[in-house]
Amino acid sequence: MPREATLSTNEREFILEALRQDKRLDGRAFEQFRSLELSFGDEFGVVDVQLGRTRILVRISCEVVIPYPDRKFDGIFTINTEFSPMASPAYEVGRPNQDETILSRILEKALRRSSALDTESLCIIAGAKVFSLRADIHVLDHDGNLIDAACAGLLAALLHFRRPDVEVSGAEATIFSARERQPIPLSLLHHPLCVTFSYFDGGVISVLDATQAEEQVREGEVIITMNRHGEVCQIAKYGGVPVDALAIIDWTNKALVKVKEMHKIIVATLEEDAKKRNLGGLMAELSAENDR
Template sequence: MPREAEISINERDFIKQALQEQIRLDGRTLDAFRKLELTFGEEYGVADVQLGKTRVIARISIDVTTPLPERKFDGVFHIVAEFSPMASPAFEIGRPTAAEVILSRILEKAIRRSNALDTESLCIIAGIKCFALRADVHIIDHDGGLIDASCIAVMAALQHFRRPDVLIEGEKATVLSVRERDPIPLSILHQPLCVTFSYFPEGELYLVDANLAEEQVRQGEVIITMNRHGEICQIAKYGGATVNPLALLQCTNVALQKVKEMSKFIQQKLDEDAKQRDAGGLMAELSAENAR
């Protein structure tokens, strides 16, 4: 099975020694994220996130289906992660790695199970028709921080997406095109974001947004998911190293600060994109629809 290219013993020792002296190889402080970039596609619901050299693209698609028998008043929402072999030699199509399984579980708990999206708003006719929403996460380049970047991409794409409006006549539902009626934003109840802390027992160090080399050296990781209101959605720990409860509490305080900064950044990019689309008006939107 393909494996990630591991760093040498000398590099491991060098990174550990530098961290004990509170120094990171790229010059960041221990609680600093790499440069974050967020762009949106011409089509609604496409978000391209770059966190340092890590790149993730999330795309939202929608279809009409029958609701689940046990949830007649809810729509369907799925998150699917796809690891491209060009992102890392450790990724292979059809053979999910441990990183892929962990990413899928974290995104599932962080976004879907925390009810970030109001699935009742996706219901068209109770028990008969509903919208099925799917978020595809494509890993384009891997240099660490996949969970944080993927969560940002999915949440930004959900907020950017617009679903078609529906005309309901009795038990008949007609999905309207962009020409007939303006598409509708999704009902987002809150915006959970992930902050991953890499743990190093030597000196009780906790790093934010570790790159790939730092991830290969760490002894464990703690993933904290919360929204900008300070509500914790989940805390996940991987790795065999024990974690000090007081240190974990400090990590939640740092995570809240980072989540507020990222939420503000995402909203700023959404506003910029909305202004850019409004500048073209409806004709620009229709021409883009025709081009697609």
């Protein structure tokens, strides 16, 4: 069975000893993230996320379906993760591993179960027609901290996506294409983001945005999901040695600072993309008028 190349004993001891001396291999501070870069595709809802050498592609798609019988007034939102073999030798197509399972669960709780997306706004005709949103998350390159990068990419993709405009007349619904009417942005009630703390030496040492090498050495991880208003959506801890409750409180305060920083980056990138699209539309109209 394929697996990731493991660190040697000397490499593990070197990383741990460096952390004990307040140093990381890439020279970052313990609470410093790598550079977060977002680039949007030509389609709405397509986002390429790069966090250091970790790279993830997120795509939002939409279709009209019949709602669930017990939720007639709610649209449908599903999240699908795919780990490509090009991201890591440990991943195989069609064989989900532990990383993929954890990532799916965290994102489900962070964005779907926290009601970040207003699913009632996706309803067209109660009990008959609703919009079904599907988020496809493709891991292209894995160099640690997949959860934080994927959550930032998914939130950015939802903010960037536009659904078709709809006109309802009685029991009939007309769905307009992008050429007929301007698509409509989604209704997001809040913007949750994940911050992962990797800890060592029983929680005495903790770092943010761990690389793949640091993840192989850590004793455990704590994922804190919250929005920029300081509202905690979830705190998840998978295995590892126990950590002190006071450490969790301290990490929550630090997570809020990072959430605000990431949110600013996402908003700024969205504004830049909107300006480019508006400029392109205006220039296209002017050129078409000149041609006539």
